[in-house]
Amino acid sequence: xxxxxxxxxxxxxxxxxxxxxxxxxxxxxxxxxxxxxxxxxxxxxxxxxxxxxxxxxxxxxxxxxxxxxxxxxxxxxxxxxxxxxxxxxxxxxxxxxxxxxxxxxxxxxxxxxxxxxxxxxxxxxxxxxxxxxxxxxxxxxxxxxxxxxxxxxxxxxxxxxxxxxxxxx
Amino acid sequence: xxxxxxxxxxxxxxxxxxxxxxxxxxxxxxxxxxxxxxxxxxxxxxxxxxxxxxxxxxxxxxxxxxxxxxxxxxxxxxxxxxxxxxxxxxxxxxxxxxxxxxxxxxxxxxxxxxxxxxxxxxxxxxxxxxxxxxxxxxxxxxxxxxxxxxxxxxxxxxxx
Numbered sequence: 066x067x068x069x070x071x072x073x074x075x076x077x078x079x080x081x082x083x084x085x086x087x088x089x090x091x092x093x094x095x096x097x098x099x100x101x102x103x104x105x106x107x108x109x110x111x112x113x114x115x116x117x118x119x120x121x122x123x124x125x126x127x128x129x130x131x132x133x134x135x136x137x138x139x140x141x142x143x144x145x146x147x148x149x150x151x152x153x154x155x156x157x158x159x160x161x162x163x164x165x166x167x168x169x170x171x172x173x174x175x176x177x178x179x180x181x182x183x184x185x186x187x188x189x190x191x192x193x194x195x196x197x198x199x200x201x202x203x204x205x206x207x208x209x210x211x212x213x214x215x216x217x218x219x220x221x222x223x224x225x226x227x228x229x230x231x232x233x234x
Numbered sequence: 235x236x237x238x239x240x241x242x243x244x245x246x247x248x249x250x251x252x253x254x255x256x257x258x259x260x261x262x263x264x265x266x267x268x269x270x271x272x273x274x275x276x277x278x279x280x281x282x283x284x285x286x287x288x289x290x291x292x293x294x295x296x297x298x299x300x301x302x303x304x305x306x307x308x309x310x311x312x313x314x315x316x317x318x319x320x321x322x323x324x325x326x327x328x329x330x331x332x333x334x335x336x337x338x339x340x341x342x343x344x345x346x347x348x349x350x351x352x353x354x355x356x357x358x359x360x361x362x363x364x365x366x367x368x369x370x371x372x373x374x375x376x377x378x379x380x381x382x383x384x385x386x387x388x389x390x391x392x393x394x
Binding site: 072122148218228 | 239256260264300380
């Protein structure tokens with residue numbers, strides 16, 4: 066199953082459209098679940114899948130767990146959750162100049178993220194189809210390792226020292 | 235023996251919250267109060283605490299708001315203020331965004347020590363909240379080495 070998620074607040078038609086086109090080329094090969102809130106009237110209407118506007122945190126996690134591949138905007142929540150469950154993920158950044166986010170932070174983060182097992186970068190809608198094919202072909206390889214569900218101890222220990230040193234009186 | 239510090243951990247829903255939850259070993263054993271914008275996250279916070287062998291944490295929500303929603307921002311700020319008054323944490327820690335900004339500013343005013351951890355989603359420049367908070371936080375952090383500066387923010391690591 067392929068789980069596509071674009072986050073809760075803003076539409077991301079460019080990703081939905083590109084994914085829809087790709088799916089059309091692979092009719093009946095893939096089961097998909099798509100979370101996409103598109104509050105605007107003239108939102109893109111997908112031909113090959115239905116969308117779910119809102120998923121409870123529990124359902125969201127369940128879909129991530131059940132997925133063979135995740136496709137997502139370049140949001141850290143999706144990326145970290147995919148890593149935690151050892152799922153491959155294709156990310157495509159929202160762009161500031163296209164008004165998909167307030168600024169271009171997803172793009173700069175996309176460019177700054179280092180290679181990671183199971184992380185596939187689709188810079189824009191033109192890159193998506195080939196990256197989808199590559200990610201799916203890689204699924205037969207060993208699954209990516211599961212990221213521990215807490216941050217590196219070096220970081221949390223430093224924070225802990227601050228928390229405990231801050232005791233006053 | 236001195237009591238353990240009371241930590242208030244604040245993040246809006248989405249990536250900010252996912253990053254905050256990854257930091258929970260930092261406040262293991264402390265009294266903890268979570269503040270977010272999504273009521274459904276209470277169950278996640280409780281499940282994670284149980285999994286870590288911790289007691290059920292305090293949990294409060296405030297209204298969700300973005301930069302353009304002045305009325306909602308005001309209500310969010312008021313919500314944060316009331317929660318802080320009721321719980322009086324020793325330390326306020328946040329990964330963003332707006333609720334964390336308010337919690338750090340008001341929390342510090344009420345005598346708490348404060349920690350701002352700029353979201354990993356800000357690799358190009360600090361978040362607006364982070365830029366404005368800067369010197370008002372006792373510990374001001376970015377998760378990207380290339381954004382750290384001698385005058386702050388510091389980089390002590392990342393949630394990844």
